[in-house]
Structures are given as C-alpha cells and as structure tokens.
Amino acid sequence: METPNPAEAPKEASNPAGIAWPCVCLLVVFFALPCLYADPVKITTSNLGAMKWGVKYTSNELTATGGSGTYLWSFEVPFFGVWGIADIDGEKYHNFGLALDGNRISGVPAIESLDPEYLTDEYFVKARINVKVVDAQDETNKEVKFFDVKISPKIDISFPPYDGYLQGYGGHVSSPWRPLTFYAFEGDGIYDWSETNTFTSSLTFPDGVQAGMPAGLKMSNDVIVDDIIGDFYVGILSGVPSEAGEWAVPFVVKDSSGARAIYFERVKIFSQLAMRDTMFFPDTVIGDPYPEVLCLPGGELNAGDVEWEAVNLPPGMTLNNNPDKITGKPEVSGPFPQKVTFTLIMTSQFAEDDPYSQDFSFWVTEPLEVTHDTGSLPDAIESEAYGPADVPTAFGGLAPYSWEVNVDTLPAGIELVTTEDGRQVLEGVPEEVFTTIDTYVVEFTAYDSSNPNALTASITLNLRVARPMVMLTGNLPLAIVGAPYNVEFIVAGGFAPYTWSFSDDIPVGLSYQFDESSGNWSLTGTPLPGTEGPYVVEIEVEDSSGVFYSLVEKRALIVAPASEGNTLRIETSSLPRAEEELPYTAPIQIVGGTQPYALTAQGLPSGLSIKQQEGSWLIAGTVSIGYASSDPYKIKLLAQDGAENLASQVLPLYVDPMEVPPIDENDSQGGFVPPAALVAGAAAACSMSRCGGWESIVPFIVLFVLGTRRGIWGLVSRNKCSSGDRS
Structure with a gap:
C-alpha cells in the first residue's frame, strides 16, 4: 500500500474551484438584502391642482418615498364625474389631452363631445386620475393613489x-x-x-x-x-x-x-305686488286709542322685504317701524261721522322702481246713544192689534242702525218686525193679560254700522197691556116721575183715567154728574112730570192710553108715571170686579113692591153666593182658584116681594186671576205656595168631589204636587158641575 505524500495535500486545498461557492453566496447577500428589506413605496403628493378646459395644465410634482428612490410613474383616467350627478365613462375620453411629463402630468384638457351642461361653475366636472408609482429596482414595490381634480370652464x-x-x-x-x-x-x-x-x-x-x-x-x-x-x-x-x-x-x-x-x-x-288682504282699518270713536294695525306684504314676501310709507294719515296717527304698524289716536274735528282716507305705499326690495300703493279708509264717529221722547211705548190692549210702534231713536255712531229686542221682555204675541220700507217696529196681538194692567220693561239694543265691530247702546221702555174696556153697568133701573133717581156708570179695562161723553136725549130733571172720588159718572136727579116714556142713553168712553181706545155703549131708560112708583124692581145696575182668593162683597138694592123681599142668583162663580145681612141683600164670598176669566159671568138676579111680584136684572161680573207673588229664581224648591192657596184648593176639591168621581179632585192633587212651581195658580180646572154660567 502506498503512503500519501504529505507535501501534496495543501496544493489541493488551494484549488480555485474549491472557493467559488462561498464567493457567490457573499455577493447574493450583498445585493439581495437591500431589496428584501427596502421600505414600501408611498406617494406623498397631496393634490394635483385644478384644471380649466382649453387652458395649459401642469400638475403639481409627483413625489414618493420608500423603495430605492428611483421611480417609474404612470397615470390613467378611469372616469369623469359631475359632483352631485352621475359618473361619466372615463374610457370614452381616454386621457382627454393629458400626458406624463417626467414626474408631472401636463397638457390642455379638452373633450369636444362633453355635454356643455357640465361646463358650469355650480355643476363642475371632476376627473378621477389614478397615479401609479413603481420602484425602478423592484417592480413589486409600488402604489396607486387616486386624485379627484376639478375642471372649471375656461371663462x-x-x-x-x-x-x-x-x-x-x-x-x-x-x-x-x-x-x-x-x-x-x-x-x-x-x-x-x-x-x-x-x-x-x-x-x-x-x-x-x-x-x-x-x-x-x-x-x-x-x-x-x-x-x-x-x-x-x-x-x-x-x-x-x-x-x-x-x-x-x-x-x-x-x-x-x-x-x-x-x-x-x-x-x-x-307674485304680483300686493298688500296682505287681511289688512283692515276698523272704524273708531273720537277720543279712543286706535287699535294697532300691522302693515304686511301679500304673497310670499316677508315683512323685511319691503319698506312702507304713509300719505295723508290723520293728525294723531303715525306709521311706526320695526314692526311696521299704524298707531295713535285720530284727532279730527266734526261734523261726525267723518271718513278718513289715506294711502299706504309699499316698496319691495325686488322691485324698487315699481312701488305699490293702496288707499285705505275708516270712519271716526261719536259714541252711539239711544233715546226716546216719552220713555214708554204706546199702550196695548189684550187681543187687539198693536202697532206699528216705532223703536227708540239712535244717534251718533255710524248709520244705518239696526235693533234687537230681548224677547223675554216682550208680551206674548208682540214681536219686532221689519216693514217693507225697511223700518223696524213692534207689531202683533197681545195674547193674555194676567192682572188688570201688565207692565213690561222692554229692553232694546241698537247696533250701528261700524266695521268690523258695531257700536251698541241699550235702553228700556215700559209697555203696558190692559184688558179691553167693558161697561159694567147693565140695564138701567126704572125711573119714576117725581122720585129721586141715581145710576152710576162703571167702566173696567183700558187705561184710566177715562174721558166720557153722553147723549143729550135724557129726561128733564136728570143730569150727568162726575164723582171725583171714584172717577165715574152718574145719571142722577128727579124726572119731572111730562117726561114719561122711553129714552136711549148713549155713552162713549175713551181711555188715556194715548192711542185712544174707546168704548161706545147704549142703555135703555124708561121713565114711568108716578102711579107706578111702587113697582118692584132691582136698582143695582153694575157689579164691581172680583179677584180670586180675595173677599168679595157687592150690595144688591131692591126697591118698590111689598116687603119682605126674596132674592136668588144664577151663574155665580164658585165661592160666591146671595146673602142677607141686617135687612140688606148682597153677593158675598171668595172666588175659588181657577174661576178667573177674561169673559164676564152673566149673573141673573130674581127678586120677589111679599105679594109675589117679580123683578129681574142681568149684570156682568168680571173675575180676575189671583196675582202671583214674584218667584225667587235661586229658590231650589221653586217658590213657596201660600197656605191659603192650598186650603182654597182643598175646599174647591172637596166641593167638587160631591159631583162624584176621582176626576173631580184631580185639580187639588195637581195643585199639591206642583204647587211649588211658577204658574200653578191657574192649573186647578173649573168645577165641571158648577152652576157658574158665562153664556
């Protein structure tokens, strides 16, 4: 096995190819890191500035931050718009004459086909311009920002x-x-x-x-x-x-x-210039403060849109401002009423050269007063036509006048009417009299023609209503030659004192005499021989009402020879009036014939009878409630002497209703019924009960139950079996 040479190992380590990859990595880091960690690009331009159609435009400079600092710019116009109105398609107009010039946008804005209604100051066009910036070294680092740019007319x-x-x-x-x-x-x-x-x-x-x-x-x-x-x-x-x-x-x-x-x-x-149709100047009374009248324009105008001027205002009245109104107290001299006319001139700030004027007027009067010459209305008679009676006299204020009468103060049957010639008078037929003479206090109110509020004045006048005049003296008694004679003429109804007149055809020896104490006349004296025979006495009576109600009556008078002086006869020629619930006495005088006398009567109302007292005959008693009548009872008297001679006389008897005491309107019980009235009603009911049947005592029950209410005195009905005869 071969052993390596140690000297050769360092040579392999210095191979250039062996060191290439570290160098490349260093370069990548050097150049890439700035990109990976660069700031984002941000457009800093706040606005592009305004444009005008047809005028050279250069925008504000386009600026940005971040990135590498080197930028690429571009823009587009996605749409147009009109502020307050719909958008317009921007693609149709592309960039409407604008282009990029470096970092600015410039050009002449022009769009030939843009509707001219958008070229206005109020409805101006806006352009939406999208500006885009890109980092020149990193196209991914970019931003888009839009700007709304106003485009105004050139002019x-x-x-x-x-x-x-x-x-x-x-x-x-x-x-x-x-x-x-x-x-x-x-x-x-x-x-x-x-x-x-x-x-x-x-x-x-x-x-x-x-x-x-x-x-x-x-x-x-x-x-x-x-x-x-x-x-x-x-x-x-x-x-x-x-x-x-x-x-x-x-x-x-x-x-x-x-x-x-x-x-x-x-x-x-x-709208056309006019004043407020509610502006009105009322009539006024001299010396009174005048009510404030605001001066207001008509239509849509406000008070501050106009100015006012007054011409010919009467002294004492002025036109004030803020607010505009007429005030004061007119100071004018008579004669009254006096019409005041003046002119108001209104100038609108929207028609300064065309002022509007309008005439106004009102009346200045004296206070309204009413008067009457006598203080009383003409008298009236029950069941007889009344009027026309003139209303009181008005003066002052503003004529013509109108009248109203409080109907609660008028007699039933009389009313205020307007005649064909426009006069207002009282007319009618009085329906019923409750006492001998009823007096009404009639309330009149006068209205003048002042506008809008009439002046008023009131006055009260008395109106008397009486029963018709009647002669209470019936057939005249027989006159005997040589014998004293006296007969009294008695009148009821109408209005005393009376004025009398008589015919002159009466027997010699008799004359008419006036009795001041009674106010009546008598035919008195002693007929002389040779005056025997029949006579007709005519009596005419006028009352003092002022409208001269009169009564004319005729009575037969027989004058007998002296040889007949002892003939049985009833000398009484009239009976006094009676009233319910009051004691009544009327003497009956019988003369001639042979005593003793006997006297009977037919037709008497309930409660009266023939009585003899100390040798004299009389009708006496108390008339029961419910027997009053406006028609007279005809009382048939029959006298008989000791020789069975007969004499008769028919006399009228008037019975008045009982006067009802005033009722306190605040009395929750409706008023107090006098015990005497209840007793009288009980007596009447008892007397009627003898006729049989419950229906005869119904009046007493009604009286007892309803006696606390006004007007009860006439509710008790007449006794069906009474011998009273008014036929």
Missing part, C-alpha cells in the same frame, strides 16, 4: 356686486326686473350672452325649482366702454316677469374662439 362669469350669486335678488310678476349685468373674464375676444340654454335633463334641483329662464325675462348683449382698460362685452338680464316661481337659470357665455361657460343660478319671481 369666468361674475356679476358685481353680488359676488357670484343671486341671493337677495328677485322680481315680481308685472314689475320691471332691475337690470342685472354679467361679466366674463379670461376668454378670447368678444363675448356673446344671447344663447338661451334650457338643457337640464340630467341635473337635479330641489322640489319646486323649475329649469330655464322665467317667462318675460331675457339675456341681451351690451358694451361698457372704458378708455383705460378697454371695452367690456357684458350680458344684461332684463324684462318684465309674467309668472311666479323659482327657476334654476343657465346663463351661457361664448367667446370668439367658441369656448363657452354656463353658470346656473336660482332666480325667484314673486
């Missing part, structure tokens, strides 16, 4: 002094529009404003806003000559609006190169 539009918007500017229907001047800048050459553009199909406006130019307005060209800075080719908005509303108006301007810009602005047209 700028303005209209001083409104600083680019029409806030506070408007117009009114039928009022000339204040001419508004538009200026254009940065275009080429002469500007043309005459184009009318109404395209708005893809634009969105608030509710109620219309698109286009308001009817009656138009844009026209004009030139402002300036020797220093040159001429301005301006647009003028003018005209007379004919329709109210709010519009988004596209103002279009073109320069000589064909470039154009559109400016959308909202224009409001208010």
